[in-house]
Amino acid sequence: MSGSDPVLSPSPLYWPVQRQRNRGVRALFCVVAAFVAIYAYLFPGLLSIGGLSKFCQSWFPLALVSMAQAILMLTGGINLAIGATVSLGAVIAATTMSGPLGAPGAIAAVAFAGLGIGAICGLIVVRLRLPAIIVTLAGSFIIGGMALLVLPRPGGEIPAWFSDFLAGGTPVAALLLALIVLAWKLYLATPLGLSLYAAGENPVAAYRSGVPVDAARIAAYAISGLLSTGAGLYVAAQTGSGDPVIGQAFTLNSIAAAVLGGVGFLGGHGTMRGAIAGSLLLSVMVNVMFFLGFPPVAQYVAQGLIIIGAVALPQIGARGRRA
Amino acid sequence: MSDAGATPLFVRRAALFLRSGPFLTVLVVAAVWIVAGLTMAGFGSYGHLRYMLELAAVIGLVAAGQTLVVIGGGIDLSVGAIVTVSAVGVPLLPWDADASGVAAVLAILAGATGIGLLNGLGVAFLRVHPMIMTLAMATFLQGVLIIVAGGSAVSMHNPLVAWLGEARPWGVPAGIVLWVVVSLLTLLILHATPFGARIFALGANPLATSLSGVDVRVTTMAIFAASGLTAGLAGVLMLGMNGQGYVGIGDPYVLASIAAVVLGGTSILGGSGTYAGSIPGSALLVTITALITVVNASPGWRSILFGSLILGLLLLSGRESRRR
Amino acid sequence: MSVPIIAARDVSKSFFGNRVLREVSIELRAGRIHALLGENGAGKSTLINLLSGALPPDEGSIEVDGAAVDHFTPSEARRAGVAVVQQELSLTSQLSIGENIGLGAYPIRFGLVDYKALARRTRAACAMVGLDEDLATSVGDLPLGRRQMVEIAKALYREPRALILDEPTSSLSAHETQTLTRLLERLRAQGVAILYISHRLNEVMALCDYVTILKDGAVTADRELAGVDADGLVRLMVGRDPGDLFPKWTPNVEGKTIISVRGFSCGMARDIDLDLRRGEVFGVGGLVGQGQEDLILGLYGARSASARVAEFNGDSGVPDSVLKANALGLAYVPADRKREGLHLIHTISFNMLLPGYGRARGLTFRDRTNERDLARSLAGALSIKGDLTRPVQALSGGNQQKVALAKWMPNKPAIWLLNDPTRGVDVETKREIYGLLRGFAAEGAAVLLSSSDTPELVHLCDRVAVMREGRIVARIEQAELSEEAIVAAAMGANLAERAA
Amino acid sequence: SQADAAAKCIKGDRKPPFTLGWANIYSVPTWMKQTEGTIAAEVEDLKKQGLVSKLVITDAQGDANTQIQQIQSMIDANVDAIILIAGSSTAPARVIADACAKGIAIINFDSLVDTDQVTAKINTDSAQWGAGAAKWLIDSIGGKGKIIILNGPAGVSVSDDRRKGAEPVLKANPGVTILAETNTAYNVAPAQEAVSNLLFANPQIDGVLSLGGALSAGAVLAFDKQGRAQVPISGENARQFLELWKQKGLKGWATMQPNWLGAFAAYTAVQALSGKDVQAFVKVPLPVIDNSTIDSYLARADKFPADGYIYSPYDQALFDRLLAQK
Ligand SMILES: Nc1ncnc2c1ncn2[C@@H]1O[C@H](COP(=O)(O)OP(=O)(O)OP(=O)(O)O)[C@@H](O)[C@H]1O
Ligand SMILES: Nc1ncnc2c1ncn2[C@@H]1O[C@H](COP(=O)(O)OP(=O)(O)OP(=O)(O)O)[C@@H](O)[C@H]1O
Ligand SMILES: [Mg+2]
Ligand SMILES: [Mg+2]
Numbered sequence A: 001m002s003g004s005d006p007v008l009s010p011s012p013l014y015w016p017v018q019r020q021r022n023r024g025v026r027a028l029f030c031v032v033a034a035f036v037a038i039y040a041y042l043f044p045g046l047l048s049i050g051g052l053s054k055f056c057q058s059w060f061p062l063a064l065v066s067m068a069q070a071i072l073m074l075t076g077g078i079n080l081a082i083g084a085t086v087s088l089g090a091v092i093a094a095t096t097m098s099g100p101l102g103a104p105g106a107i108a109a110v111a112f113a114g115l116g117i118g119a120i121c122g123l124i125v126v127r128l129r130l131p132a133i134i135v136t137l138a139g140s141f142i143i144g145g146m147a148l149l150v151l152p153r154p155g156g157e158i159p160a161w162f163s164d165f166l167a168g169g170t171p172v173a174a175l176l177l178a179l180i181v182l183a184w185k186l187y188l189a190t191p192l193g194l195s196l197y198a199a200g201e202n203p204v205a206a207y208r209s210g211v212p213v214d215a216a217r218i219a220a221y222a223i224s225g226l227l228s229t230g231a232g233l234y235v236a237a238q239t240g241s242g243d244p245v246i247g248q249a250f251t252l253n254s255i256a257a258a259v260l261g262g263v264g265f266l267g268g269h270g271t272m273r274g275a276i277a278g279s280l281l282l283s284v285m286v287n288v289m290f291f292l293g294f295p296p297v298a299q300y301v302a303q304g305l306i307i308i309g310a311v312a313l314p315q316i317g318a319r320g321r322r323a
Numbered sequence B: 001m002s003d004a005g006a007t008p009l010f011v012r013r014a015a016l017f018l019r020s021g022p023f024l025t026v027l028v029v030a031a032v033w034i035v036a037g038l039t040m041a042g043f044g045s046y047g048h049l050r051y052m053l054e055l056a057a058v059i060g061l062v063a064a065g066q067t068l069v070v071i072g073g074g075i076d077l078s079v080g081a082i083v084t085v086s087a088v089g090v091p092l093l094p095w096d097a098d099a100s101g102v103a104a105v106l107a108i109l110a111g112a113t114g115i116g117l118l119n120g121l122g123v124a125f126l127r128v129h130p131m132i133m134t135l136a137m138a139t140f141l142q143g144v145l146i147i148v149a150g151g152s153a154v155s156m157h158n159p160l161v162a163w164l165g166e167a168r169p170w171g172v173p174a175g176i177v178l179w180v181v182v183s184l185l186t187l188l189i190l191h192a193t194p195f196g197a198r199i200f201a202l203g204a205n206p207l208a209t210s211l212s213g214v215d216v217r218v219t220t221m222a223i224f225a226a227s228g229l230t231a232g233l234a235g236v237l238m239l240g241m242n243g244q245g246y247v248g249i250g251d252p253y254v255l256a257s258i259a260a261v262v263l264g265g266t267s268i269l270g271g272s273g274t275y276a277g278s279i280p281g282s283a284l285l286v287t288i289t290a291l292i293t294v295v296n297a298s299p300g301w302r303s304i305l306f307g308s309l310i311l312g313l314l315l316l317s318g319r320e321s322r323r324r
Numbered sequence C: 001m002s003v004p005i006i007a008a009r010d011v012s013k014s015f016f017g018n019r020v021l022r023e024v025s026i027e028l029r030a031g032r033i034h035a036l037l038g039e040n041g042a043g044k045s046t047l048i049n050l051l052s053g054a055l056p057p058d059e060g061s062i063e064v065d066g067a068a069v070d071h072f073t074p075s076e077a078r079r080a081g082v083a084v085v086q087q088e089l090s091l092t093s094q095l096s097i098g099e100n101i102g103l104g105a106y107p108i109r110f111g112l113v114d115y116k117a118l119a120r121r122t123r124a125a126c127a128m129v130g131l132d133e134d135l136a137t138s139v140g141d142l143p144l145g146r147r148q149m150v151e152i153a154k155a156l157y158r159e160p161r162a163l164i165l166d167e168p169t170s171s172l173s174a175h176e177t178q179t180l181t182r183l184l185e186r187l188r189a190q191g192v193a194i195l196y197i198s199h200r201l202n203e204v205m206a207l208c209d210y211v212t213i214l215k216d217g218a219v220t221a222d223r224e225l226a227g228v229d230a231d232g233l234v235r236l237m238v239g240r241d242p243g244d245l246f247p248k249w250t251p252n253v254e255g256k257t258i259i260s261v262r263g264f265s266c267g268m269a270r271d272i273d274l275d276l277r278r279g280e281v282f283g284v285g286g287l288v289g290q291g292q293e294d295l296i297l298g299l300y301g302a303r304s305a306s307a308r309v310a311e312f313n314g315d316s317g318v319p320d321s322v323l324k325a326n327a328l329g330l331a332y333v334p335a336d337r338k339r340e341g342l343h344l345i346h347t348i349s350f351n352m353l354l355p356g357y358g359r360a361r362g363l364t365f366r367d368r369t370n371e372r373d374l375a376r377s378l379a380g381a382l383s384i385k386g387d388l389t390r391p392v393q394a395l396s397g398g399n400q401q402k403v404a405l406a407k408w409m410p411n412k413p414a415i416w417l418l419n420d421p422t423r424g425v426d427v428e429t430k431r432e433i434y435g436l437l438r439g440f441a442a443e444g445a446a447v448l449l450s451s452s453d454t455p456e457l458v459h460l461c462d463r464v465a466v467m468r469e470g471r472i473v474a475r476i477e478q479a480e481l482s483e484e485a486i487v488a489a490a491m492g493a494n495l496a497e498r499a500a
Numbered sequence D: 001s002q003a004d005a006a007a008k009c010i011k012g013d014r015k016p017p018f019t020l021g022w023a024n025i026y027s028v029p030t031w032m033k034q035t036e037g038t039i040a041a042e043v044e045d046l047k048k049q050g051l052v053s054k055l056v057i058t059d060a061q062g063d064a065n066t067q068i069q070q071i072q073s074m075i076d077a078n079v080d081a082i083i084l085i086a087g088s089s090t091a092p093a094r095v096i097a098d099a100c101a102k103g104i105a106i107i108n109f110d111s112l113v114d115t116d117q118v119t120a121k122i123n124t125d126s127a128q129w130g131a132g133a134a135k136w137l138i139d140s141i142g143g144k145g146k147i148i149i150l151n152g153p154a155g156v157s158v159s160d161d162r163r164k165g166a167e168p169v170l171k172a173n174p175g176v177t178i179l180a181e182t183n184t185a186y187n188v189a190p191a192q193e194a195v196s197n198l199l200f201a202n203p204q205i206d207g208v209l210s211l212g213g214a215l216s217a218g219a220v221l222a223f224d225k226q227g228r229a230q231v232p233i234s235g236e237n238a239r240q241f242l243e244l245w246k247q248k249g250l251k252g253w254a255t256m257q258p259n260w261l262g263a264f265a266a267y268t269a270v271q272a273l274s275g276k277d278v279q280a281f282v283k284v285p286l287p288v289i290d291n292s293t294i295d296s297y298l299a300r301a302d303k304f305p306a307d308g309y310i311y312s313p314y315d316q317a318l319f320d321r322l323l324a325q326k
Helices: A013-021 A023-042 A049-075 A083-094 A102-125 A132-150 A160-167 A172-188 A191-201 A205-208 A213-239 A251-260 A271-289 A296-322 B011-016 B022-037 B046-071 B079-092 B102-124 B131-149 B159-166 B174-192 B194-204 B206-211 B216-242 B253-263 B276-293 B299-321 C046-049 C073-077 C098-100 C114-129 C144-157 C173-191 C201-207 C232-240 C292-299 C322-327 C335-342 C348-359 C369-383 C399-404 C425-440 C454-460 C484-499 D030-048 D065-075 D095-102 D124-141 D157-171 D188-201 D213-225 D239-248 D261-273 D294-299 D316-324
Strands: C006-015 C020-026 C033-038 C059-066 C068-071 C083-087 C160-166 C194-197 C210-215 C220-224 C257-266 C267-278 C283-285 C307-312 C331-332 C415-420 C446-450 C463-468 C471-478 D018-024 D054-059 D080-085 D105-109 D120-123 D145-151 D174-182 D207-212 D233-236 D252-255 D282-283
Touching: A013 A023, A023 A271, A023 A296, A023 C046, A049 A172, A049 A191, A049 A213, A049 A251, A049 A271, A049 D065, A083 A102, A083 A132, A083 A213, A083 A251, A102 A132, A102 A213, A102 D282, A132 B131, A132 B253, A132 B299, A132 C283, A160 A172, A160 A213, A160 C454, A172 A213, A172 B276, A172 C446, A172 D018, A191 A205, A191 A213, A205 A213, A205 D018, A213 C292, A213 D065, A213 D095, A251 A271, A251 B131, A251 D213, A251 D252, A271 A296, A271 D065, A296 B131, B022 B276, B022 B299, B046 B079, B046 B174, B046 B253, B046 B276, B046 D188, B079 B131, B079 B216, B079 B253, B102 B131, B102 B159, B102 B216, B159 B174, B159 B216, B194 B206, B194 B216, B194 C348, B206 B216, B206 C335, B216 D188, B216 D213, B253 B276, B253 B299, B253 C020, B253 C046, B276 B299, B276 D174, C006 C046, C020 C033, C020 C046, C020 C059, C020 C194, C020 C210, C033 C046, C033 C173, C046 C083, C046 C160, C046 C194, C073 C083, C083 C144, C098 C114, C098 C144, C114 C144, C114 C173, C144 C160, C144 C173, C173 C194, C173 C201, C173 C484, C194 D054, C201 C232, C201 C335, C201 C369, C210 C232, C220 C232, C220 C267, C232 C283, C232 C425, C257 C292, C257 C415, C257 C446, C267 C292, C267 C446, C267 C471, C283 C292, C283 C425, C283 C454, C283 C484, C292 C331, C292 C415, C322 C331, C322 C348, C335 C399, C348 C369, C348 C399, C369 C399, C369 C454, C415 C425, C415 D233, C415 D316, C425 C446, C425 C454, C454 C484, C471 C484, D018 D030, D018 D124, D018 D261, D030 D054, D030 D261, D054 D065, D054 D261, D065 D095, D080 D261, D095 D105, D105 D261, D120 D261, D124 D157, D124 D207, D124 D233, D124 D252, D145 D188, D145 D213, D157 D174, D174 D188, D174 D294, D188 D239, D207 D213, D213 D233, D233 D239, D239 D252, D239 D294, D261 D316
Parallel strands: C033 C194, C033 C210, C083 C160, C160 C194, C283 C446, C283 C463, C331 C415, C415 C446, D018 D054, D018 D080, D080 D105, D105 D120, D120 D282, D145 D174, D145 D207, D207 D233, D233 D252
Antiparallel strands: C006 C020, C006 C059, C059 C068, C210 C220, C257 C267, C257 C307, C463 C471
16 A cells, blocks of 8 residues: 555545545454464564465465455355356366467466356346345356366366466465456456446445446456456466365355455445455464464364454454444 | 225235245245156155155254244354254263153253354354354364264164154154144244244344344344254254264255255345245255256266256246345 | 427336326426425326436336437436436445445546546535535445435536436535525526425425426426415325414423433533423434434434433433333434334334334234234324335335334333434425324423424424534524524534635 | 485485374364374374374365465474375375475375375275275175165265276176266265165165265165165275164175274374385275174274274284285
């Protein structure tokens, strides 16, 4: 947020608006910062290029799916097919990458699959006006089945250079995340992107204001699909292979991250930065618990308490201030 | 509106009933059974129907509490873990003194209710979103299960549990009888008591509900406790039906219960719906699973078929769940 | 005569077989402020939904510049230069004022929203309505009155040829209303066609040139305003002779004090001393958003509040929960009925019975017959007509307000806390509500009425306290009550500040 | 040279007492809990000998991605050896290679990874498991008849490998008809549900080729509940299955994935770190449980959890023998 000086900034509205949006997530930012600090204290190697790269690699896919979940929750939907979509992205990457079209072909195939699947889900939810939760639940079986058809058991191959480029000793993941965040900011700066909030919070009113509500929501589903298969592509690169069930855990984790980040279920409430911070908390928590030497039992208990605490503490704090 | 008085009340009621979500879901289930029964050998025989209802009873029990929670504007992701805890827990209670096994079952049900109550406490007092609260609770219970599972090998034979799993009073499996009883109670509570009305109010507009003098916290805790209780009951029934509880036994019931609720026409946004829809919703899920099992196809195709069936049936029966 | 900018020709509209508009015609002409009047549920909002493309007519046509348009959509309307200030706020709480005003019509550069141009243009629109808040403020942080101004600025931002305002003043204070009036006069001079819906007839009389009156979905008058008086308008709206708007009442003679607080603070409301007596209607005035809502919600136990001394119906201390407040005999009727008062998806009778459900303890059973009778009698008492099993959201705004009031009546509250209960309510309903409030007082209840409608403070209240910036700055007894006195107290320093 | 003699990944620069890390995929299932028991016991032993100082256990909660993250943390914490049950047969390969390059001993058991960048893999032979079960079943139904096959979850290597192992045997016996196959989690309830449905759809079933212990228990319960006569069934050493077998007088056959693979892996890790040569693949023979041996298992049943697995006895001599085999 270094460029947010209102005097120097070319736009007198953009940056103040951005700053406003930080308010809801400040408490979470503090919690996350505290966890990162503890992690860095326990494992000083984090502060090296290599350490940072490795950590970002493990966090990156979760950050992507959390964004994928948050964007749908902003439209008032939810996506239970994220895990399956990640798996599909991974197996498509692992089966096409060593094919005749190589890496570019594979990336195109993954992107196309993600956009297409997302758009179809979106069309069904928006146009047939069916509840997103059950459409995407059904979608998770269909998409998961497709992943099994592409690759019935773990296998496939990602060329070593591709894996090393994306998930080697360099912080490419961090860079990619920054790029994606920037792309998201760009998208939010387009009329369609900015419409997301209005379309999510009060679709009728938004329609009357001339917002292309249906288009905004379907686009959100498509982007969500793209981010999910993108996460799958990255997982494939990171693991050097494809696995038709690799993504399963991402569904619930992405919801947890988004909700931790203050994204609401009724649409139009929350910020992407919050969701990303939520995913960072979930990810860094795993490592902190490891370095604190927690046995599995304690890991489960602590994880439950941390998640509740991260949501409840700001609430209690806010109530204390109000009183 | 003026001509509304002209048609007799029962005719209007009947018309309303015929167009209602629950009835449509029943029709869909019946249609699937009839078509499958005609086209597949052995499918839809009396024994098969009875068995599928028995399976549906488990989902239906979990869905009973889930329906209350969803109508109340929440969602309970810890039901799976609660089912597991109670199925694994009963044999571990070393209460040999009570020959009937009732005490152990009651103790477990009290425990399950207590877990639900904790969920409710978190949602009502800490203001944690239900999805997060119950997800964290499920994680927490996994930790508890590590301690409990694989522990002592007290394989107590609990007569009450065994009866639930095996007995067929009047030719009807005890599990189904239990389900019928719980269904009636749930429907009564939901539609015939002020408490039920409070749940509907809470789900539709919590702020207005609290400003209308409804004790939102108590109501929230009560519905989560009820969800814990029915999940606990489902766990006991599962234990009876499988002769053995194991870790993971409840996992499938999280999504299944939510799917049954939504397929039954209850709005996932809260405030509207009925358990009368979740009942055929549960049967529908079991039916689809049975269909998929007997179809010979690769796992991938089976999964695709399963998803497509849910989607297709949703189109037929889930219209009531639309809103906005 | 010139061609109307936009017009409806013999349009009809039904909802679920319920005919809401019957062959209605209306023409909006340049440089004319056109009033659209009618009771709650007469079909005014529905008609403007047709004029703005939000809904298609079942029959009849919409004409732009004299030519019928087939599929008239919101974007079509925008192109035709029609902008609407909706009755129901259509803002997005997470977006800033600027982003809300530009919504649906952002200036674009390189495919992106041009924030610089947006800031420039929104600032201009805001200046016109006197909105001086930081453009980056989230709309969710604004009080209702300011949101209404944003809504108006949003319409102006589109530089409309035809501006439609659906009850824009229902949540505005006198000062803001004045600003709006001046603005509309300026726009008229610039040749904008204006359609103005309001239940405040004095505003209409002062501002408008032309009037169309709807009754039960049909036009009962379409004429110049000159030559009709307010009573004449009401007669056309209601179909019979109007009585007095305010009931006859005798000032309360020293009822027993039922609420007494000293040094009461809650949110914005600071250091308030208040005595509320049985049998009186106590008014709270002031500009919108000066802490009146905090005061009421604090007294009601819905927001944490503190007081040096507090005595509520014989109980000492401020109630710490709504339940406690209810037990002490308090009832609350909110300004924002959709958010705080009603369960829109539930039936009318459900809403009216809800406090009763809240009071029931344990697992008792509902008595359907009793419920039906109670709901019927409540509906009868407030003349809420029609099927009580319809969802509340199918009711017009005024009738919704009656439901929000009716639901407390079975409780027989000793203390009514009302926050702007006549917002968006038609004259007939207002008359009914006023009668009810004085009736409650006459039966020995205490009524605390916060209102942005100054006449009702003057004619209905025994005493009025005026709030500014969270404090009570004036207390006016019945003898000294006048609109001028209230407005002067409310504006006080504020006018000086704004001038500075 | 000395480096050649040592096992893979071992650089010889690590000195006892060693820190062991167990990267578990999911600690909640009873099989895992029992396995953890054998590892903990073994580590206690090794601690007494001054060979091990600490055992770190991570639980990826079933998520292969989390497991990779935890293995990375183990590398960061510089543990001396990683014992691994892989959550995916391919996913951890790269991080494992990293660990191997850093001289950390990697002992992979039960669920294996498709990489050779490990010190040793320890497992029974899944293909042999499938083949053995199929062979026994076909023999016991007299070489021809109608069977159903119960598999573990789809898309998982172990379940796929067992099924693949059975395939040639089934091919070789054209008299055997496969009525249907199922894929369920390795659990009783879903298996019982699936088999019940198959029972209604198929009036005649001559045998059940079950490729997992809990699956067999579920199948037996389904036959029992629907009042159908039990048929020959293969299975695993799940206590519930073995007890049902005895109780119903089944024609049964079972093998096992011994829980002591965990203890053996810990032992092997220390051996490798201490400079012993360890083969890249240590094959653990599949014990067979049939009517002649089942009583010896059931005699010890009450030492095991009711929903657990009755594994065969083990000791260090057994481990040494297994490590010495060529
Ligand atoms: N246009 C931009 N140019 C340069 N950096 C930017 C730009 N937009 C955002 N950033 C940077 O990207 C980071 C993430 O942005 P931010 O926290 O606003 O997330 P977001 O996704 O936009 O959230 P929201 O949903 O609230 O808009 C910030 O550190 C910000 O400084
Ligand atoms: N979407 C809808 N569905 C069903 N009925 C509706 C709908 N919208 C409006 N109505 C009905 O149409 C009638 C006219 O409503 P409308 O909102 O146009 O009234 P109005 O004149 O604007 O009233 P008010 O002064 O209270 O705003 C009312 O009876 C209302 O109940
Ligand atoms: Mg932003
Ligand atoms: Mg209106």
